[in-house]
Amino acid sequence: MSAQTMPAHSTMANKVIEVEILRYRPEQDDNPFPQLFEVPYNPDMSILEALQYIKDHLDSTVSFRWSCRMAICGSCGLMVNNIPKLGCKAFLRDYYPQKVKLEALANFPIERDLVVDMGDFIKKLEEIKPYIIPATDDKCLSEGTYKQTPEQMEKYKQFSMCINCGLCYSACPQYGLDKKFTGPAALALLARYNRDSRDAGSAERMKIVNQEEGVWSCTFVGYCSVVCPKGVDPAAAIQLLKVESSKDYLIGMFKPD
Amino acid sequence: MNAQQTTTNQLPEKKYIRSHEPIFWGLFGAGGMLTAFLTPVMVLVTGLLIPLGLIDAEHLSYEKLHQFVSSWYGAPIVLVLVALPLWHTLHRIFHSLHDLGIKRGRDWQQVICYGFAFAVSVFVFTLLLQMLSL
Numbered sequence: 001m002s003a004q005t006m007p008a009h010s011t012m013a014n015k016v017i018e019v020e021i022l023r024y025r026p027e028q029d030d031n032p033f034p035q036l037f038e039v040p041y042n043p044d045m046s047i048l049e050a051l052q053y054i055k056d057h058l059d060s061t062v063s064f065r066w067s068c069r070m071a072i073c074g075s076c077g078l079m080v081n082n083i084p085k086l087g088c089k090a091f092l093r094d095y096y097p098q099k100v101k102l103e104a105l106a107n108f109p110i111e112r113d114l115v116v117d118m119g120d121f122i123k124k125l126e127e128i129k130p131y132i133i134p135a136t137d138d139k140c141l142s143e144g145t146y147k148q149t150p151e152q153m154e155k156y157k158q159f160s161m162c163i164n165c166g167l168c169y170s171a172c173p174q175y176g177l178d179k180k181f182t183g184p185a186a187l188a189l190l191a192r193y194n195r196d197s198r199d200a201g202s203a204e205r206m207k208i209v210n211q212e213e214g215v216w217s218c219t220f221v222g223y224c225s226v227v228c229p230k231g232v233d234p235a236a237a238i239q240l241l242k243v244e245s246s247k248d249y250l251i252g253m254f255k256p257d
Numbered sequence: 258m259n260a261q262q263t264t265t266n267q268l269p270e271k272k273y274i275r276s277h278e279p280i281f282w283g284l285f286g287a288g289g290m291l292t293a294f295l296t297p298v299m300v301l302v303t304g305l306l307i308p309l310g311l312i313d314a315e316h317l318s319y320e321k322l323h324q325f326v327s328s329w330y331g332a333p334i335v336l337v338l339v340a341l342p343l344w345h346t347l348h349r350i351f352h353s354l355h356d357l358g359i360k361r362g363r364d365w366q367q368v369i370c371y372g373f374a375f376a377v378s379v380f381v382f383t384l385l386l387q388m389l390s391l
């Protein structure tokens with residue numbers, strides 16, 4: 001890694017950028033505290049690479065998550081100057097010569113340093129029945145695959161691009177106020193299955209949508225869609241589901257189940 | 258039910274409680290539309306065009322307006338123009354109280370907010386009904 005950050009050695013050698021990390025080691029710290037590091041600056045360097053430089057050369061005890069380094073695994077979410085970002089998709093050049101301030105993702109409990117406990121988020125994702133529920137008079141496997149036209153796929157494709165990074169939960173003020181809210185990514189995922197032509201589970205999932213802690217905790221702030229690194233637009237998914245929920249409410253008035 | 262499912266104990270189905278928010282959200286949305294489209298027009302007409310003399314103030318004289326409001330077509334228009342933005346506003350206030358972190362007495366906040374919108378709507382409705390000259 002260090003070899004990668006050194007190519008412009010002679011010219012860049014004395015350019016440094018300050019990186020402040022909010023540290024928290026539960027076994028020894030009562031409260032999180034900021035720690036400042038000086039990292040050699042390189043315009044190609046991502047925030048994640050800066051963290052790796054710090055871990056390799058300055059302080060090996062700093063904890064953070066990452067895997068793919070290419071905005072696909074969703075592990076490296078953190079607050080960069082108070083904005084939820086993927087560490088591998090945010091670059092030092094967009095902050096230099098100012099200092100960058102790194103903190104654990106907001107709205108999640110800190111586990112250690114930049115690592116948060118995503119348990120609640122994962123639970124929400126599981127709760128919305130994120131799998132295709134086929135119609136009961138389903139065809140036999142021997143009858144072949146389910147075909148879908150490009151138009152049918154277009155209806156849900158955008159909402160299926162989520163990488164479960166949790167940035168939208170960190171951006172959502174309603175989730176911050178009330179952890180019962182199902183939240184942006186889970187609702188976008190729910191919309192993804194309800195809008196899939198192969199799925200017959202809409203009625204089951206609408207029960208989740210129709211609750212106060214379903215779509216109705218959302219006040220359409222829209223910040224989730226701003227921070228989403230994959231263009232999922234969870235706010236739009238929720239608005240679509242609000243319309244569906246309203247239709248469902250009207251139907252329910254005349255035909256209670 | 259097929260035979261396989263009877264061998265395992267099924268998890269109890271989670272209880273889901275339906276929210277009545279669609280009613281208030283519907284009124285909120287309709288009121289918001291009206292406010293967004295009509296307020297600028299109203300401001301333009303009453304705040305600029307009439308004072309500048311580009312529209313004859315006579316068109317909006319008391320007699321003319323009274324006649325409009327007490328007609329069968331004017332009365333419902335005025336009711337909608339007053340009631341919907343009101344429901345919009347109070348819905349917004351109700352949710353803003355939550356955003357400000359005022360957690361106490363959410364049900365009372367709800368009763369007061371929507372109660373106010375409801376009371377004023379009924380008041381305007383009765384008033385218009387009395388003015389109606391068919």
Ligand code: SF4
Pocket residue numbers: 161162163164165166167168169184185188224227228229230231232233234
């Ligand atoms: S919707 Fe976007 S911001 Fe939210 S978890 Fe999925 S990829 Fe991340």
Ligand code: FES
Pocket residue numbers: 065066067068069070071072073074075076077086087088089
């Ligand atoms: S490391 Fe995989 S998304 Fe950033």
